[in-house]
Amino acid sequence: MRLLSHSDSLLFRLPMQNWFDVVKKLDFHALEAAKRANLDTSIFSPDVHPADPRFGDAQINGALPYAKRLKTNPREIARQLVSQLERDTELASVAEISIAGPGFINLRFKSDFFLSWLQAFSTEEDFQASASKIFEGERVVVDYGSPNTAKQMHVGHIRSIVIGESICRLLEFCGADVTRDNHIGDWGTPYGKLFYAYKRHLDESALKEDPLGELERLYKLGSQLANDDDAVLEECREELVKLQSGESDAIALWERVNQLSIDGLTEIYDLLDVHFDHYLGESFYRDQVERVYDELEKAGLAEESEGALVVFHPEHKRYAKQPFIIRKSDGASNYATTDLATMLYRLEHFKATRVIIVTDDRQKDHFEQLDLTTKKWFEKTGRSRPDFRHVMFGKIMGDDGKPIKSRSGDPIRLKDLVYESIDRAYAIVKEKNPHMTEEELRQIATTVGVSAIKYADLSPNRMSNYVFSWEKLLSFEGNTAPYLLYAAARIQSIFRKAGASTKIDESKATAFETEEEMALARKIMEIVGILQSTIETLRPHILCNYLFELAGVFSAFYNADKVIVDDIGIKTRRLILCQRSLLVLKIGLSLLGIKTLDRM
């Protein structure tokens, strides 16, 4: 029979499940206290925050705005609340309560509360249990990546891929059924020029070697030849007409180019561990544009203006005058048309309850107009209206403050970027681990290099432009993926050294004592709120920031407190901290699309 530690008593353990989200739980208790104190709960909001460790673990600030509304003394309100909170036996058993300043209520959890919390929530399933309800039953189509075909991807494509993938994983973690759809640019005017050059100047071996590179070369060549010679330009036009009119040879060639393109794209996506369910690009919707014109005209939303078919939104201060052009004056469809058709398809075919599109912020107006138009269209036709979110991001800048370009003035190829990162990672890993096998070196370098690229893109706020620098991207210090991977690898190492698996007899643990133990426990618990705000805002940098802090607090703990010690109580509780730190790092990194390593 195992011994019961004081934190193991049934009385204490039973309610722990409700404490997973500490802020939410405190909010509830504070509101109950407010009722008992006869405060007007239509006005009072507890306003619970995680606190600066100097003051405690959490604070309830609601007394101040409440007193302001009623023009009374905030400290008096706080005093009334505290006297009720102290009568709350569940709360009083886990925390010490005090008043500070003008009426802040500070709570400091008792040491064994941290241990009980960590013991109650110990697996990925435990962490996912509450999150998985957020988007339960939701079908979400996430549209990201979206490069043009027959071209190499460049550095400008990385943010959509990396942010989009992270958002997919976050949504799945929250219980959503996610469809990853790559809305490729596989239709349009460039194909005339490409086909002209393809038929005359194709280098078969180059095409086999590097399909996207060769197709891009051919497009540029065709473009240049057409530019120099009007006769060539005319032939390019004819190629395009053949394609658009569905001539079988042209379609066959287009299909071949498209397949080569997708194969080329997939090579890099595989490297980045990003896998799409569909590649439903612009071409897929080309036969559906008539339906869009018809429905929008019948619904009275679209009108002729300057020869084009457009949608105005009279209620909107800007889009009352700024048209959403859905058919050009030459009769051709455009981006707006296919995006509308895409919305319809996602509703009808995927039964989407939500649609998320991940692009740069220059397309903000376009997607606002798309959303307004879709809402009215679907409403008038009696359809359900999926919730639409445009997840946008800023540009990647060079150190000259302008959008990033390579020295030659061309965009930096994404492939080159990723492989250079892997190569640099390889050199560093090899230097640190001279005796590692070649295979292991390669594998670690790939993970480190790819992670570094991804993390550099995820850690800044996606809304702002960020400055690209090789040094920062590939740095192994500071808020970077390698720093996080290293922290995780060190924890794995502890378990190897301890000869213990991650499953340990946790009942032997004693309550935390050292400052570093407490700080780490506190930090681990913060993951709950962090996941919520990351998901609410769809801003992965919030999670990045947190993981960096967690790794830092862990490292401080690691340096201060030895884990493998003789005292079984101390050793066990420290192993618990290690195991949970590793768990949270793994969950967090996987939600960012980053794999962890056992050693590095």
Next chain:
RNA sequence: GGGGCAGUAGCUCAGCUGGAUAGAGCAUCGGAUUUCUAAUCCGAGGGUCGGGGGUUCGAGUCCCUCCUGCCCUGCCA
């Protein structure tokens, strides 16, 4: 002209619905290693939060105004 985003330490950036003395990393300087991975940790210096006004117990955060940069603004995506 209209609209959007941004301006925080020398550099790159955090700062959650307004909360206590504005924080990291890099760089600089000073420490820690017979040790579970030093790819680490601890400490120091470094700020008119673009300027000015306002709202209030309290403003980097909200409102107004001005300055600066970038982006969008009818037939590109």
